[in-house]
Amino acid sequence: MATRSHEDWADLIQQHPASGLTISAFCRLHQVSISTFYARKADMAKTSSPKTAQFVKATLASPTAMTTQAQPSASAQAIHFQHHTGLWTFPSSLPPRYLLEIIKGLQAC
Numbered sequence: 001m002a003t004r005s006h007e008d009w010a011d012l013i014q015q016h017p018a019s020g021l022t023i024s025a026f027c028r029l030h031q032v033s034i035s036t037f038y039a040r041k042a043d044m045a046k047t048s049s050p051k052t053a054q055f056v057k058a059t060l061a062s063p064t065a066m067t068t069q070a071q072p073s074a075s076a077q078a079i080h081f082q083h084h085t086g087l088w089t090f091p092s093s094l095p096p097r098y099l100l101e102i103i104k105g106l107q108a109c
Contacts, residue, residue, distance in 0.1 A: 009040045020097055056106055057082045
């Protein structure tokens, strides 16, 4: 296999979270040893400039309604993000990886 450039490794490491695969499955798919993946990831973490984390305020839709119900149904629960672009509401059943991508997108706004 050809040697990967710094940019190739950066792309590969950034692709992993969105893939939904375990690290071992991701490395097997891309023909990379797990130890090399972790080593390159650690090297890039050391050399990359620290980024300031931006947070999005998250609130419960209706805390009083949730406390008055014995067992709120999953469909009645929602995730709400207050962002300068508006109030974003998502079903509580939304897979975490999709929610993470949405949050990343909102941070870019």
